Amino acid sequence: MKSAYIHIPFCSSICSYCDFCKFFYNGDLVDKYIDSLIMEIKDNYKGEELDTIYIGGGTPSSLDLKQLDKLLSFISNSLKVSKDLEYTIECNVMDITLEKLELFKKYNINRLSIGIESFNKDILSFLERDYTKEDIIEKISQAKQYFTNINIDLMYAVPNETLDILKEDILEFLKLDIPHISCYSLMIEDHTKLGIKDTNYISEDLDYSMYKLIEDTLEENGYDHYEISNYSKPGYESRHNLCYWKNHKYYGFGLGASGYIANYRYTNTKNLNKYLNGNYIAEKEIITKELNASNYAILGLRTKYGINKKEFKDNIGEDINQYFDTSDLSENDDSFYLDKSKWYIENSILVKFI
Amino acid sequence: MQENIRNFCIIAHIDHGKSTLADRLLEETGALDKRELKEQTLDSMDIERERGITIKLNAVELNYKKNNKDYLLHLIDTPGHVDFSYEVSRSLAACEGALLVVDAAQGIEAQTLANLYLAIEHDLTIIPVINKIDLPNARPEEVKQELIDAIGFSPDEFIYTSAKTGEGIPELLEAIVDRIPAPTGKDNNKLQALIFDSVFDSYRGVIVACCVKEGTLKVGDKIEFMETKATYDVTELYVTTPKEVKKDYLEAGDVGYIVASIKDINDVKVGDTVTLAKDKADKPLPGYIPMKSMVFCGIYPIEANKFEDLREALEKLKLNDASLTFEPETSSALGFGFRCGFLGLLHMEIIEERISREFNIEIIATSPNVSYEVVLTTGEKIIISSPAELPAKEKITSILEPYIKTNIISPAEYIGPLMELCQDKRGTFINMEYIDKTRVNIHYELPLSEIVYDFFDKLKSYTKGYASFDYEFIGYRESNLVKMDILLNGEQVDALSTIVHKDFAYQRGKKVVESLRKLIPRQLFEVPVQAAINGKIIARETIKALRKDVLAKCYGGDITRKRKLLEKQKEGKKRMKQVGRVEVPQEAFLAVLKMED
Numbered sequence: 002m003k004s005a006y007i008h009i010p011f012c013s014s015i016c017s018y019c020d021f022c023k024f025f026y027n028g029d030l031v032d033k034y035i036d037s038l039i040m041e042i043k044d045n046y047k048g049e050e051l052d053t054i055y056i057g058g059g060t061p062s063s064l065d066l067k068q069l070d071k072l073l074s075f076i077s078n079s080l081k082v083s084k085d086l087e088y089t090i091e092c093n094v095m096d097i098t099l100e101k102l103e104l105f106k107k108y109n110i111n112r113l114s115i116g117i118e119s120f121n122k123d124i125l126s127f128l129e130r131d132y133t134k135e136d137i138i139e140k141i142s143q144a145k146q147y148f149t150n151i152n153i154d155l156m157y158a159v160p161n162e163t164l165d166i167l168k169e170d171i172l173e174f175l176k177l178d179i180p181h182i183s184c185y186s187l188m189i190e191d192h193t194k195l196g197i198k199d200t201n202y203i204s205e206d207l208d209y210s211m212y213k214l215i216e217d218t219l220e221e222n223g224y225d226h227y228e229i230s231n232y233s234k235p236g237y238e239s240r241h242n243l244c245y246w247k248n249h250k251y252y253g254f255g256l257g258a259s260g261y262i263a264n265y266r267y268t269n270t271k272n273l274n275k276y277l278n279g280n281y282i283a284e285k286e287i288i289t290k291e292l293n294a295s296n297y298a299i300l301g302l303r304t305k306y307g308i309n310k311k312e313f314k315d316n317i318g319e320d321i322n323q324y325f326d327t328s329d330l331s332e333n334d335d336s337f338y339l340d341k342s343k344w345y346i347e348n349s350i351l352v353k354f355i
Numbered sequence: 356m357q358e359n360i361r362n363f364c365i366i367a368h369i370d371h372g373k374s375t376l377a378d379r380l381l382e383e384t385g386a387l388d389k390r391e392l393k394e395q396t397l398d399s400m401d402i403e404r405e406r407g408i409t410i411k412l413n414a415v416e417l418n419y420k421k422n423n424k425d426y427l428l429h430l431i432d433t434p435g436h437v438d439f440s441y442e443v444s445r446s447l448a449a450c451e452g453a454l455l456v457v458d459a460a461q462g463i464e465a466q467t468l469a470n471l472y473l474a475i476e477h478d479l480t481i482i483p484v485i486n487k488i489d490l491p492n493a494r495p496e497e498v499k500q501e502l503i504d505a506i507g508f509s510p511d512e513f514i515y516t517s518a519k520t521g522e523g524i525p526e527l528l529e530a531i532v533d534r535i536p537a538p539t540g541k542d543n544n545k546l547q548a549l550i551f552d553s554v555f556d557s558y559r560g561v562i563v564a565c566c567v568k569e570g571t572l573k574v575g576d577k578i579e580f581m582e583t584k585a586t587y588d589v590t591e592l593y594v595t596t597p598k599e600v601k602k603d604y605l606e607a608g609d610v611g612y613i614v615a616s617i618k619d620i621n622d623v624k625v626g627d628t629v630t631l632a633k634d635k636a637d638k639p640l641p642g643y644i645p646m647k648s649m650v651f652c653g654i655y656p657i658e659a660n661k662f663e664d665l666r667e668a669l670e671k672l673k674l675n676d677a678s679l680t681f682e683p684e685t686s687s688a689l690g691f692g693f694r695c696g697f698l699g700l701l702h703m704e705i706i707e708e709r710i711s712r713e714f715n716i717e718i719i720a721t722s723p724n725v726s727y728e729v730v731l732t733t734g735e736k737i738i739i740s741s742p743a744e745l746p747a748k749e750k751i752t753s754i755l756e757p758y759i760k761t762n763i764i765s766p767a768e769y770i771g772p773l774m775e776l777c778q779d780k781r782g783t784f785i786n787m788e789y790i791d792k793t794r795v796n797i798h799y800e801l802p803l804s805e806i807v808y809d810f811f812d813k814l815k816s817y818t819k820g821y822a823s824f825d826y827e828f829i830g831y832r833e834s835n836l837v838k839m840d841i842l843l844n845g846e847q848v849d850a851l852s853t854i855v856h857k858d859f860a861y862q863r864g865k866k867v868v869e870s871l872r873k874l875i876p877r878q879l880f881e882v883p884v885q886a887a888i889n890g891k892i893i894a895r896e897t898i899k900a901l902r903k904d905v906l907a908k909c910y911g912g913d914i915t916r917k918r919k920l921l922e923k924q925k926e927g928k929k930r931m932k933q934v935g936r937v938e939v940p941q942e943a944f945l946a947v948l949k950m951e952d
Contacts, residue, residue, distance in 0.1 A: 185907045185908050186903075186907045188907060188908065205877070205901075205902045205903050206899070206902055208902065208903050209902035209903050212903070229905060229907065229909075230907050230908060242910075245909075245910060245914075246909075259915075266914065266915070268915070286915065295918075296914060296918075299914065299917060299918065299921065300909070300914065303909060344905065345902065345903055345904070345905050346879065346901050346902070346903065346904040346905065347904070347905050348904040348905055348906070348920070348921060348924060349879065349901060349904045349924075351921055352921050352924050352925040352928055355918060355921050355922060355925060
């Protein structure tokens with residue numbers, strides 16, 4: 002066990018596309034939630050030394066300083082961490098203040114993930130994000146005084162977005178000189194504001210052109226495309242996310258969080274009342290050898306690292322190319338992987354691995 | 356005894372309440388009590404119940420007492436659909452009377468009329484029954500007048516019923532006894548029993564449903580089927596009430612079932628005559644016609660290793676359904692499968708559905724076609740049941756296609772659109788009769804292939820569903836026909852080839868490739884879709900290469916969701932057929948049919 006995810010399900014406003022587990026910020030509820038979260042961690046954490054911690058949401062930065070202090074100090078005091086810990090917290094642009102940055106620093110947080118999504122006025126308003134390009138530039142420069150390891154989330158394939166708008170977004174991003182970026186094509190989920198309004202996807206061809214534009218531009222500028230939606234400067238890959246994609250085990254704490262420990266994957270309840278009453282886990286799924294083998298493929302093939310041969314053999318007991326038909330994959334000394342040209346159509350290949 | 360027997364059937368349109376009425380008769384005569392009476396007992400197959408139609412026949416014996424006299428009523432069930440009109444005619448031949456059941460709200464429909472004419476041809480006594488009088492929109496008096504005008508009933512012949520509430524059922528039973536004549540055969544004549552159905556029982560073999568017209572049949576007799584010349588020893592005789600009741604003998608007027616360890620369904624032909632091997636009747640009963648498939652399609656297992664399972668399924672289905680024909684066929688696109696022949700489109704759909712439902716085999720059915728007579732330059736005449744069998748153009752002198760004559764019953768206001776539709780479908784107008792003041796029966800001669808194509812759907816949309824339709828086969832006629840091939844990724848897909856009229860080829864080719872472009876999902880590479888006649892491309896579309904098929908965001912917790920998504924995608928892939936390098940969904944093979952004009 003090397004990783005822990007901690008979920009904070011509160012936001013000060015709800016974005017039109019978001020289907021994560023979240024609630025409007027409410028001071029009282031947050032206090033109770035933090036107590037419950039602390040209980041869950043105490044009850045389940047077995048004392049392993051952790052390499053990565055990731056506080057996500059929702060919007061963890063929407064908590065006030067006192068609440069953040071309580072949570073972060075508990076984490077510092079209770080979780081054992083390794084020397085080269087990667088410790089991330091997700092931040093909303095407008096929540097960034099010197100006080101919060103200082104607090105994060107104090108508790109050894111060393112990576113920020115900031116949801117920017119776009120610099121474009123129309124796109125931001127479509128996504129119901131309440132800030133401007135100028136706000137972003139100001140807040141990022143503040144954050145950079147405290148942190149070098151920063152990620153920015155960028156959204157593309159938003160209705161009415163053009164290649165020109167996207168190009169502009171990428172250029173703005175490059176100017177910020179940030180070492181990591183996650184670029185997600187907009188997904189329209191059923192129970193989101195966009196889903197309810199019957200929003201349509203942009204065309205498949207335009208979506209692909211955007212993906213290629215992002216890949217080409219970022220690679221030209223020294224970013225490594227290491228996962229379908231993630232790019233980094235050398236040494237700045239998200240080690241926490243790589244833990245998921247390498248099919249490693251991790252704790253998931255908090256409302257709706259999921260984890261993978263011992264021989265099962267679990268998902269916590271999304272019902273806040275149940276959670277506050279200490280009924281944390283909603284579902285458990287035993288990971289059989291077959292499921293595990295297929296998870297190695299489904300997750301690993303998203304990254305340039307692919308499926309590690311030795312790890313697969315150690316866990317499954319057979320070589321990958323004995324267990325699976327690997328004719329769609331490429332191979333190097335350590336692993337089988339999916340050529341980058343196939344990443345954006347990976348599902349049509351992954352179906353052969355389930 | 357025979358004077359107390361009444362053999363009758365029910366003629367009704369789908370949904371006009373035939374099965375419910377039959378149930379009510381069973382209940383009223385005490386054949387089954389309410390608890391035993393599963394709704395619609397006579398329709399025993401699930402598909403029949405779901406579709407509300409009767410496919411396989413059944414005969415039930417009912418005991419009825421009137422004025423202290425015991426009567427034996429035989430209710431012979433008939434299929435209601437035009438595909439099965441020969442089977443209908445045979446069950447009519449087993450009866451002396453028929454109940455014409457007409458919905459009090461909807462009036463008479465084409466299929467009912469067609470079957471009624473059949474019944475009148477067989478000299479049956481018809482009892483007109485106006486059913487569903489409990490409906491709020493029932494208009495029994497108007498419907499009665501329609502029937503008087505159209506068929507010539509006299510006003511006092513009508514019985515009004517509600518099969519739902521039971522109203523009128525006692526009166527109906529009385530009418531059956533009073534009006535329908537008893538059968539007139541003689542027990543001591545030579546045996547002539549009319550086969551009107553057969554069912555397969557895994558323990559007892561093929562069971563023959565028959566009506567004894569003349570003579571007596573006993574357990575232990577050696578019987579002969581006069582058409583197929585097959586002989587068997589009768590091991591068991593029974594009637595259904597609807598429970599099975601064993602009998603030692605069946606005599607003139609009886610309707611019952613023969614068990615004789617019959618292994619081969621092909622020995623038992625509906626319409627054939629059963630006689631005694633030792634004491635044969637001089638001639639068979641009139642009316643036997645060998646059944647001929649009118650509509651054909653290729654049926655292929657999606658998974659190639661299911662070919663033997665499919666054969667087994669077809670063999671099993673055939674045990675109960677002599678009109679189904681099949682023979683192995685190889686398609687370069689679809690692999691090994693069967694070319695199957697059906698009485699009509701409904702028959703085809705039912706078989707396809709039963710294969711997937713009862714035998715759990717995923718299949719691809721090619722678009723249906725009719726059979727053609729091809730006259731070769733050598734003067735030889737061949738019949739083909741698949742476009743793939745069509746010889747090269749240079750070898751053909753002419754091609755003949757089957758024609759049908761229609762009964763289209765429709766409100767008069769749709770005459771214009773209907774005539775337009777029939778003209779578009781290469782029809783020749785014959786005549787038109789007014790059934791009543793508002794409805795007409797339109798007769799056209801049309802190529803059957805146009806009916807198979809999309810006539811039903813068109814008819815419905817042209818008349819807002821008000822028209823009903825029936826047809827009879829009238830023979831083969833010469834037409835200017837060509838074979839249209841479809842090429843996917845440059846390879847000809849034999850299963851998508853069709854024979855079309857030359858004047859329609861260009862237009863249909865365009866539509867087929869267009870709908871294929873929409874139905875075939877994007878592949879990993881670009882796929883051209885072309886239509887060609889004699890090697891000349893007449894239409895083209897392009898399926899673009901797959902660009903995006905990915906779950907962009909995937910956190911640790913999303914793995915379950917991601918897996919579900921992939922599982923669904925895999926399921927969908929299973930239903931695709933690999934044609935060359937292209938994955939083609941099942942629906943695409945019917946695309947040739949389902950097109951909007």
